[in-house]
Amino acid sequence: MVLIGMLDSPYVRRCAVSLKLMDVAFEHRPLSVFRNFDEFRKVNPVVKAPTLVCGDGTVLMDSTLILDYVEATLPEERRLLPAKLEAMMAGARPWLQGDRLTAADVMTAIAWRFSQYYNAAEIPAGKYPALVAYSQRAESLPEFLSTPLD
Numbered sequence: 001m002v003l004i005g006m007l008d009s010p011y012v013r014r015c016a017v018s019l020k021l022m023d024v025a026f027e028h029r030p031l032s033v034f035r036n037f038d039e040f041r042k043v044n045p046v047v048k049a050p051t052l053v054c055g056d057g058t059v060l061m062d063s064t065l066i067l068d069y070v071e072a073t074l075p076e077e078r079r080l081l082p083a084k085l086e087a088m089m090a091g092a093r094p095w096l097q098g099d100r101l102t103a104a105d106v107m108t109a110i111a112w113r114f115s116q117y118y119n120a121a122e123i124p125a126g127k128y129p130a131l132v133a134y135s136q137r138a139e140s141l142p143e144f145l146s147t148p149l150d
Contacts, residue, residue, distance in 0.1 A: 005049030109138035
């Protein structure tokens, strides 16, 4: 795998650090979307960092999508996402910290919705009923409804 992008981007750095923490071998190519535009465009016509070129030539972009993909290929003990995510959602009353949404709730709901929008086949919703219900609670709020993913 090749991770493309500059480490001054928090998204590229997030991927690089996470890949290292998961003990995933990768090559880093520090191309700038500005200074190396033409070279970057040859790899990814959208010219978006981070970009991950997989071993089979598949090109992924977006740090969340990249990390979701990598996590799906690893045994549970090497993943960074908590294995007990479903149990955490079942205990949410109604949110992770009680009655008030926090940044953790927003990110969890957004990440789940994103994973289902792009990778539903890789992450079957039927396996996570509490997470699905939790996400539906969040997605029904006016703040979420007024900012749809699709």
